Amino acid sequence: MAVQVGILGATGAVGQRFIQLLDDHPTFEIAALTASESSAGKTYREAAKWRVETQIPDDVAEMEVGATTPDDVSDDVDLLFSSLPSSVAEEVEPQFLEEGYVISSNSSNDRMADDVPLTIPEINADHLGLIEVQRDNRGWDGALIKNPNCSTITMVPTLAALDQFGLERVDVTTLQAVSGAGYSGVTSMEIIDNAIPHIGGEEPKMETESRKLLGGFDGSELSMHDSTVNASCNRIPTLDGHLESVFVDLAEEPSPEEAREAMRAFPGVDLPSAPDQLIHVFGDDEPERPQPRLDRSRADGMQISAGGVQSTSSGLKYNCLAHNTIRGAAGASLLNGELLVEEGWI
Template identity: 75%
Template sequence: MSVRVGILGATGAVGQRFIQLLDDHPTFELAALTASDESAGKPYREAAKWRVDTPIPVDVAEMTVRRTDPDAVPDDLDLLFSSLPSGVAVDVEEDFARDGYVISSNSSNDRLAEDVPLTIPEINPGHLDLIEVQRDERGWDGALVKNPNCSTITMIPPLAALDEAFGLDRINVSTLQAVSGGGYSGVTSMEIIDNVLPHIGGEEDKMETESRKLLGDFDGAEIEWHDVDVAASCNRVPTLDGHLENAFVDLAEDDLEVSEIEDAMREFPGVDLPSAPNQLIHVFDDPERPQPRMDRMRGQGMQICVGGVQSTPHGVKFNCLAHNTVRGAAGASLLNGELLHENGYL
């Protein structure tokens, strides 16, 4: 039986990725699209300036866009995906949850709230049970689940593999982030062509905090954050898609062989969900990989790529890459939606 889903904020860059990824989904049936009041009432093909590299699905093109309001969407939707701007989402998502809707959100608000699961299905699926705490504390029948920032989600799978095998002491990471991470109008051509922007507002704090919550332990009542020290430097570079990151990690164990480190990453288990890659982490032997243009679409954009693994006196350094609007945004929320379905929350 199909699961009826809707998208909040369907006309933006991440909303368009949701539509692309939901096309021909084996379980989810797209039944509602919402956007701003200016777009409401229009066919989607008129409301959205389509920028994804595949055509708008024919049935979606003619769907009427609705207002982003619980009174304006069907009450028989099983799941909502949210790509709303965080300033809007902070109130709107709670309105929908109070009305009984389950929301898998890519928006940055509430990611660090004590009763909101921040989830990557392959890393911390047990955190999803925080929904029961959320429902008790907030008195609603709906639920709000978040995926992490696109830069955080790029480094967390290899770090989780290292933590499980050897233990983490400290993480230093420098990012080279694609312009699509700022949205279509986020970075002008005059800013980024022949240039690198050595600051992305709020990004470093997201990486330094979200990572500790994701790697933490849930005891049935609350999440105890991981005690690892994290320091991030975030940079915008002139690539379209794909965040490349340079990680320098101190481990609890010293003097490890590169083969041990690579095996820990390669063997880290994935999940059996429709949109998950067969292998979560692909480790390159070629020190010149991964590269954004060459590798961002591995596993249909859902795989994490690692390369340049070298041992250091206190741990390891490596490069990692993920597609920021697929694995790092819409695809991450989609996987969380599939996890919600598998665990009986829909």
């Protein structure tokens, strides 16, 4: 029997990715779409200015869009995916949670809350145990789970693979695609023939979310990973795909080939949207890879790519890449939703 799902903020860029990824999904069936009051009552085709490269699924195109309130979403919906702006989500998500809905959210609010799982299924699925803590703390029957920021999720799988060598310090410089700012987030006059060495709020997210994702969970409380993370975030004129240059200090001294093998061997998860191999690693014969245009769509945009692994005086340096609106946003929430089903929370 299909799991009925709804999308909060369905007309935006990430909401459109949700619809693309949920088309013909083996487990989930779209049963509700919400957006702003100005879109409520329209068909999805009328309400959304569709910008994804595939066509709107016919059945979704004719669905009526509701307002983003619990009264506009059927009780039959088992799971909500949230792509709301964080300023809206922090007000709206608790309303749904108090009514008993389970939410897999891409919005940035509450990611660092002590009782909210911030989850990448391949990295820290056990953090879902925080749901019970969350329910006790907040007195609701619903459950809120978050996926990390698009730049964080690009890097953290590679860090998790290298943590066996004693991860102590991370320095990262990002080259982030314009789609990460939304369709109207960066104007052409700002970004063409240019690079912008600042993305508001991005660096603190990478520096804190990474340590939470890699931290431990003892069944009742999270502990942050004890590494230090420093980030410098930059916007460049690529459409999709965040490329990141990472420097790691390690307690041990693995060779570049040992590091590459650790990334290749890092286990994936058996979920419908997960790639068979989490990290694709380029050898030292391809030092120019990964590249956004060539590698962002590996495994339908759900795989992390890494390459250029070299030794430094205190550890390693390498590059990594992920599709920011798929693996870094809608696809990450989708995987978390699949994990919630697999682990029996839905």
